[in-house]
Amino acid sequence: xxxxxxxxxxxxxxxxxxxxxxxxxxxxxxxxxxxxxxxxxxxxxxxxxxxxxxxxxxxxxxxxxxxxxxxxxxxxxxxxxxxxxxxxxxxxxxxxxxxxxxxxxxxxxxxxxxxxxxxxxxxxxxxxxxxxxxxxxxxxxxxxxxxxxxxxxxxxxxxxxxxxxxxxxxxxxxxxxxxxxxxxxxxxxxxxxxxxxxxxxxxxxxxxxxxxxxxxxxxxxxxxxxxxxxxxxxxxxxxxxxxxxxxxxxxxxxxxxxxxxxxxxxxxxxxxx
Numbered sequence: 001x002x003x004x005x006x007x008x009x010x011x012x013x014x015x016x017x018x019x020x021x022x023x024x025x026x027x028x029x030x031x032x033x034x035x036x037x038x039x040x041x042x043x044x045x046x047x048x049x050x051x052x053x054x055x056x057x058x059x060x061x062x063x064x065x066x067x068x069x070x071x072x073x074x075x076x077x078x079x080x081x082x083x084x085x086x087x088x089x090x091x092x093x094x095x096x097x098x099x100x101x102x103x104x105x106x107x108x109x110x111x112x113x114x115x116x117x118x119x120x121x122x123x124x125x126x127x128x129x130x131x132x133x134x135x136x137x138x139x140x141x142x143x144x145x146x147x148x149x150x151x152x153x154x155x156x157x158x159x160x161x162x163x164x165x166x167x168x169x170x171x172x173x174x175x176x177x178x179x180x181x182x183x184x185x186x187x188x189x190x191x192x193x194x195x196x197x198x199x200x201x202x203x204x205x206x207x208x209x210x211x212x213x214x215x216x217x218x219x220x221x222x223x224x225x226x227x228x229x230x231x232x233x234x235x236x237x238x239x240x241x242x243x244x245x246x247x248x249x250x251x252x253x254x255x256x257x258x259x260x261x262x263x264x265x266x267x268x269x270x271x272x273x
Contacts, residue, residue, distance in 0.1 A: 136200025
């Protein structure tokens with residue numbers, strides 16, 4: 001009730017007539033089991049990390065998740081301070097050691113994943129790629145080059161590799177001098193004049209060969225939306241139960257990760273159908 005029905009201690013008290021102290025005692029004593037129902041199989045994996053707390057005041061911490069979108073199942077998760085190659089390597093080793101075969105990996109823009117999964121087909125999340133470009137161009141670019149690059153970003157979810165390749169080549173041919181422009185500062189330093197647009201272009205070039213992996217195998221997810229949607233619901237629950245200690249938050253999160261959903265009763269009905 002506390003987790004999956006999103007009810008506060010007071011609401012549970014009203015419904016069950018149990019003393020609030022008793023409810024707190026039950027919640028404190030409740031122990032979340034480890035995931036034991038693994039069914040090793042070939043999987044198209046989605047991986048992502050979400051953060052809680054505030055990075056600026058040093059209270060930030062993350063949840064790294066490996067999820068099977070097809071079966072909507074969380075396979076492995078870990079609490080981390082930040083996103084690292086070692087964390088993703090640990091998850092990969094765990095799954096492979098118990099018998100999973102990772103057919104592909106769909107991930108965000110963390111570059112360390114290329115080394116960790118270099119022998120496995122990698123798909124960069126198209127929405128993450130779009131965000132990386134927008135971060136440099138903004139949604140209202142002031143320069144023509146920025147406007148053109150933003151327009152290219154808007155096509156990512158429906159264009160083809162050939163069409164995008166042609167657009168990118170034309171963009172560079174026309175704006176290469178613009179991208180190379182430098183601003184000389186009074187102290188003699190030089191910096192890119194149009195750094196945002198340049199960074200957006202460089203990100204697109206860096207991830208270009210990982211944008212269309214899903215075209216070669218339709219079982220490969222083109223986005224990490226399954227993880228992101230899951231994270232969004234998880235954060236809704238934590239907001240309802242504001243003020244929980246870190247250990248208790250982990251207990252709540254472990255319960256949700258183990259169920260792979262915030263609505264296990266609904267998931268059960270879907271399976272029965």
